[in-house]
Structure formats: structure tokens, C-alpha cells
Amino acid sequence: MILAVENVSIPEALLLSVVAMAIIMTVLACIMGLIYAMRYAFVGLDALKAKILAKKATPVETVEEDVVLAPGSCGEVATFGIPDREVAMIMAIVADQLNTPLNELRFISIKEIEDAKGE
DSSP states (O other): OOOOGGGOOHHHHHHHHHHHHHHHHHHHHHHHHHHHHHHHHHHHHHHHHHHHHHHHSOOOOBSSSSOBOOTTOOOOOBOTTOOHHHHHHHHHHHHHHHTOOGGGOOOOBOOOOOOTTOO
16 A cells, blocks of 8 residues: 555654564564574584594594504603693793794703702
């Protein structure tokens, strides 16, 4: 039903504008819901793809029968009583100074050397 401009009263015009805004808001809410649904679908696909890639990743290397190392690690480091945090910092600094990834370096032992002067 098309209404002519001169036949519409003020209450009818207000009602028409409220109905039109309600329709527009409903359509926008549906579009927003569709966008969120697509976002969750793509996030789910990315998670599924990550699981598949993780399964296809190279198997974990084993050094001994009961010791399993993370991929890229090069065995254990003898630390001679140095705290793990300091060992990690030393290894990171050496890797940074050599411009080499940490998993490509092999540390055999790290120990503190006393100063020759005895200080």
C-alpha cells in the first residue's frame, strides 16, 4: 500500500518511521549475527587446521628410551648448581650474539668460573 504524502497524518508518519527503523535494525542485527557466525566458523577451521598440522609434524626425537626431547632441542645441559633462570638467560644471550636460533645451538655445560684474583 503506497500512501500519498498529503494523506498521511503525523501519527501515521511516526508509526511508519518507527516500523522502518525497526526493520532496518533487524536487518543490521541479522547481518551482524552472520558476520559473527562466519568469524567463529573460520576460527574453528583454523583450530582444526592447526590440529591437523600438529599431527603431521615431525615426530619427537628420543635420545634414550625414557627421555623424550622437544623438537629441535639438543639434549641436556650440565649446570653445576646454577639456577635455571640464569642458564636460560646465558643461553639466550649467546644465541643472540651469534645471530643463531637457540634450537640450533648445543650447550654441553655451563658453570661459573671464579675470578683468578680471588675477589
